[in-house]
Amino acid sequence: MTEPLVVIGGDAAGMSAASKTKRDDPDREVIVFEKGEWVSYGACGLPYYVKGDIESLEDLVSVPAESFVEERGIDLRTNHEVTSIDTEARTVTVAGPDGEFEQSYGDLLVATGARAVEPPFEGMGLDGVFTLHDMEMAASVRRALGLDAPGSRQEGDGPRGDASADGAPESVAIVGGGYIGIEMAEAFREHDLDVHVFEMLPHTLQPFGAEAAATVEEHLVEQGVDLHLDTAVDGFVGDERVEAVAVGDEEVPVDLVLVGVGVRPNVELAEAAGIETGPTGAIATDQYGRTNVDHVYAAGDVAEATNAVTGEPDHVPLALTANRAGRAIGATLGGEPTPVGEIVGTAVVKAFDLEVARAGLVDEAEAREAGFDPVSITIEAESRAHYYPGGSSIQVTMLGDRGTGRLLGASMVGREGVAKRIDTVATALHTELSVERVSMLDLSYAPPFSPVWDPVLTAAKVLAGKLE
Amino acid sequence: MTEPLVVIGGDAAGMSAASKTKRDDPDREVIVFEKGEWVSYGACGLPYYVKGDIESLEDLVSVPAESFVEERGIDLRTNHEVTSIDTEARTVTVAGPDGEFEQSYGDLLVATGARAVEPPFEGMGLDGVFTLHDMEMAASVRRALGLDAPGSRQEGDGPRGDASADGAPESVAIVGGGYIGIEMAEAFREHDLDVHVFEMLPHTLQPFGAEAAATVEEHLVEQGVDLHLDTAVDGFVGDERVEAVAVGDEEVPVDLVLVGVGVRPNVELAEAAGIETGPTGAIATDQYGRTNVDHVYAAGDVAEATNAVTGEPDHVPLALTANRAGRAIGATLGGEPTPVGEIVGTAVVKAFDLEVARAGLVDEAEAREAGFDPVSITIEAESRAHYYPGGSSIQVTMLGDRGTGRLLGASMVGREGVAKRIDTVATALHTELSVERVSMLDLSYAPPFSPVWDPVLTAAKVLAGKLE
Incomplete structure (x- = not known):
């Protein structure tokens, strides 16, 4: 047998x-x-559990x-x-x-x-310092906010859980401006905390490229997030509980810390x-x-x-x-050899009221490293027909290869219609379409959903012109 | 020169x-x-002008x-x-x-x-009978509803315009259940008219296939539309003004008629x-x-x-x-020979609260006529992660060719996330992808926007299984 x-x-x-x-x-x-x-x-749901959009951890199963x-x-x-x-x-x-x-x-x-990367910061072991790598850690974060943690299978708190002897926390530092950091900023703002986001690079959401990130960052500030870009955290200060984030000579006082610097x-x-x-x-x-x-x-x-x-x-x-x-x-x-399939790096994240998406190569330097001769453009287009009410702007950054005319990737950011628009780009990347061919795709149009020239088509048209 | x-x-x-x-x-x-x-x-905006979503005809320019x-x-x-x-x-x-x-x-x-087809119905020339083929006709429809017609460049009414000597109309018959018919049903319901839709075929929205149409039809009825499927109109009854639609031995009394039976x-x-x-x-x-x-x-x-x-x-x-x-x-x-590009029949229409989309071949008979050996499936999938609030169901019908495994087309209907999801299908059709390859596309996922397996992927997975 x-x-x-x-x-x-x-x-x-x-x-x-x-x-x-x-x-x-x-x-x-x-x-x-x-x-x-x-x-x-569904670990991807954890930020929304902390936020309160999802009732119980059991719902994520x-x-x-x-x-x-x-x-x-x-x-x-x-x-x-x-x-x-x-x-x-x-x-x-x-x-x-x-x-x-x-x-x-x-x-x-x-x-x-x-697993969540745990950087060797001083004070990583203090109470009130969390990563968000599993179900029970999300429950601990809720408890630390003074909230109940429905569905948790552990009694009380994780090793660093207990927060609320001194009442509900009023401020939180998020270390790392990636997906998790941005999603957790939304969750913490929902509970009215002062939110600091520390990112050591010049931009948040590194895989989405500087253009999309810059638009997201403006929006984060509008949402009341205190954004510290280009800012390396040195560690966390406190006795048993975290009391502040150390940044150079400065200390930023906070009640909680969430570390989300990658996996x-x-x-x-x-x-x-x-x-x-x-x-x-x-x-x-x-x-x-x-x-x-x-x-x-x-x-x-x-x-x-x-x-x-x-x-x-x-x-x-x-x-x-x-x-x-x-x-x-x-x-x-089971007997039928089946390829696992290729990826094109498609991703989307909700950043408060924005949808941010990417696929392929969205950064010129990264594209050059991969052996391409990238040309990129960034455009703004409307999400609906110009006359149809409720539309908003979609920013598209698109990269193509000068030598071959091939589409290399795109990022998009906007209030609607972004998450699934990136799939057009993803599909085109899987089949190695040229930017010119992308600009000639027969994409859907009706006034409530798109301009006649979909933003993807407009971006490809502009980029194709630059690739000529 | x-x-x-x-x-x-x-x-x-x-x-x-x-x-x-x-x-x-x-x-x-x-x-x-x-x-x-x-x-x-933008003639596509005319129904929304009649509805009142768009302020002036000038906005459509x-x-x-x-x-x-x-x-x-x-x-x-x-x-x-x-x-x-x-x-x-x-x-x-x-x-x-x-x-x-x-x-x-x-x-x-x-x-x-x-131009709008004007079928040889008796009574096509009566006052209160309209097609919707241009800007001024849309203005006339608004006047016929007792509404102002901002932006109109013609004084008063078109040839069949004047409606409201006897007060605002209370009921309308729409002849033809295509795009225009469905969009105009929404516009007329917005103004609280009793709306009858007459369609001679067994289903509305013929190009979208029976499966999508059936779901739309349920929704139309929920929205208070009186749907007469499989019902050929014989003509319109009235002296100067239309008073009823003649259907076989019956007369359905109405105050207005909009004929939208194609172009x-x-x-x-x-x-x-x-x-x-x-x-x-x-x-x-x-x-x-x-x-x-x-x-x-x-x-x-x-x-x-x-x-x-x-x-x-x-x-x-x-x-x-x-x-x-x-x-x-x-x-x-201008000097650079440029192909006009191919189409894949991509289309989307808003039907009250539903988005209905199609691309390629969505009807088995039509696919057989085109020389294929079609296999089709219809699935229901969620628009968001199962645990994320606010999601709804998306119905996907997808066709593939048994001989080659090639994707032939798809229709979709749902409350959100349909209009631009069809573009994935459209892009795959342009590149003649197999259903198997479509099922392995790296499409975007985040809980607020999609299940892990996007509805398009799920449909392709199920269809690929049936094509084996």
């Missing part, structure tokens, strides 16, 4: 692979080891753990941590509630995800077993999600994916990539 | 071509003859007539009707306010547009001059917008375009196609 598929990590990639394998090959034994309590949850077990026949074991992999013997060592044991595998999927793939377990990482530091995989070791796959936030624009390995830890790769690996294991 | 470019028709295609020609070749003389009063206006003359150097002559074309002598005969004259041309663009290209002038029409009845053109006659181009609602899905000539009279073709012909005349 075939040895089981063993999956390490019970979130998007892991549970997608487990489910698809069981669906396509119901006789295959599938065991998932998840070191935490929660499986298959896509598929309840029982369903995986009872309906899909998956042997799902939460609170089980895989501590080592022996790729020769094809076994993993597992630490569970009842002690340590070995489990053999026929195939192994490493889906250990990523790092959890590769240590795999690396210790001889599974290779790629240039990005995440696990290197081929088009079927296979690692360098026979019968070992990797998917999700721990793994690289191929960027269709550059043709190079890339690490963009996002939910769709994880789900897609997990499902493809499941199909492959 | 080169003879002038003469353009017949001063709307989207004509003015785009005139403007682009002058921009790229400022020394070229460009003369535009427009038989009406208005040039370069994209570029004021003076700007074409003064800033762009175009010799624009309104109230000038071209009555014949002599393609041998390269002249047109023009009837203007000061009499008839001949004008020679070096190149000629036929951009005579389309027909204004090809008569061209045909009389030996300019050939194609299989759709519109003027046949090549990829540069050239007709069968040397130095004669056609563009806009009067001309065919090539459908990228079928590879065949098609007639989808929409604003973007007209603008694009006009601009391309201008560029070609």
Whole structure:
């Protein structure tokens, strides 16, 4: 009999692979080891849980753990941590509630995800300093705000949780102006906190490019956010609880700190077993999600994916990539070799009243590094017909390659119609369309939804003119 | 010296071509003859003018007539009707306010547009019976509703205008359940009229397919529209004013009638001059917008375009196609041969609170006629992450070709996020992507804007499974 598929990590990639394998090959034994309590949850919803838009942590769960077990026949074991992999013997060592044991595998999927980077700041261990890397940490942040934390499976607070002996906090420092930082700024403003955002680079939202970021930053200030760009944080000051952020000679007094300076793939377990990482530091995989070791796959936030624009390995830890790769690996294991698919770095974030989106290469320097000769333009266009009420402006930055005329990428920012407009760009990038061809796409028009020339078409038209 | 470019028709295609020609070749003389009063206006906005969302007809004008003359150097002559074309002598005969004259041309663009079909119903000539084919007719409809008609350049009413001697009308029959019919239903409901929609086919919105239409129809009924499907109108009853719609043995009493049963290209002038029409009845053109006659181009609602899905000539009279073709012909005349571009039949319409969109082939019978072996699916997906508040359902119908696996088209309907989601499908159609590849596109995801698997991806995934 075939040895089981063993999956390490019970979130998007892991549970997608487990489910698809069981669906396509119901006789295959599938065991998932998840070191935490929660499986298959939407971590992207955590800022909205803190904000109060989402009632309970339970709402973020896509598929309840029982369903995986009872309906899909998956042997799902939460609170089980895989501590080592022996790729020769094809076994993993597992630490569970009842002690340590070995489990053999026929195939192994490493889906250990990523974790929030914890920079070596002084004072990272103070009470009131948080990252936002999992469900219970989001619950702790709510408790720290003096709010209830519905759905939390832990009593009381996390290690740094307790905040409110001195009453509800009035101010918060967010360290890092990325997605999480911006989304959490919105959440904290909702609870009327004074919000400071510290970003060491000249702009927030680095992957979205300077043009989109500048527009977002104006909006953040309008929303009452105290923005500290080009500002490196040195550490946090306080006795037991955080009291201030140290920045050079200055101290900015705050009641809470949220550190969101990026994520790092959890590769240590795999690396210790001889599974290779790629240039990005995440696990290197081929088009079927296979690692360098026979019968070992990797998917999700721990793994690289191929960027269709550059043709190079890339690490963009996002939910769709994880789900897609997990499902493809499941199909492959079920008997039908299925590529995990390429990415083009598509992303969108809500920044208060703005939608900010990107795909491909949006920064000239980055495009040059990837071997292109980039030309870029930034335009403003309307979201609706000029005469139709309620429209607003959409800013589009678009890059093309001078040599080939190829579309390289775009960013967009506006109050409406941005999130899904970027998908036109993403689709064009997957098929390596020229900017000229993009400018001639037959895109939808009706007065309530678009000008006759969609902003994407207008941007492509202007860029094509510059590429001639 | 080169003879002038003469353009017949001063709307989207004509003015785009005139403007682009002058921009790229400022020394070229460009003369535009427009038989009406208005040039370069957004006819798509007329239903919203009647509804009251748009204040004045003037707001619908994209570029004021003076700007074409003064800033762009175009010799624009309104109230000038071209009555014949002599393609041998390269002249047109023009009837203007000061009499008839001949004008020679070096190149000629036929951009005579389309007109509302006036079916041979008894009673079409009664007062209170309207089509909605131009600016002044929209003004007449407003007057017929007892409303002011800001921006109208005609005194009083059109030939069938006067309605309100007996007070404001209380009911209206819309004959034809196409775009205009649905948009006008919304406009009339806004003014609290009882609205009857008569459609002779089993469904409204024929180009959007039965699945989308059925969902729209439920919504129309919720909005208080009295829907008469599969119901052929026989004519209109009344003495001078319309009093009822005759349907078989029945008469449905109404105060007003709006006939919107489609448009027909204004090809008569061209045909009389030996300019050939194609299989759709519109003027046949090549990829540069050239007709069968040397130095004669056609563009806009009067001309065919090539459908990228079928590879065949098609007639989808929409604003973007007209603008694009006009601009391309201008560029070609300016010295740079530029294709007018292909269409994929992308369209979107607002139906009260719904967005309804389509691209490609959305009907199995139509796809079979075009030589494909269609397989279709219809799914429901969410517009946002399942846990994010405010989301709603999006229904996607998608067609693929069994033989090649190629995507053939899709329709979508929902309360949000539909209008621009169809552009992903449109872009994929332009590049002849397989359904499988569509299912692997890297589309944007964030909880407020989409589920992890965008509805387009989910539809493609399900359809790909059925195509295997």
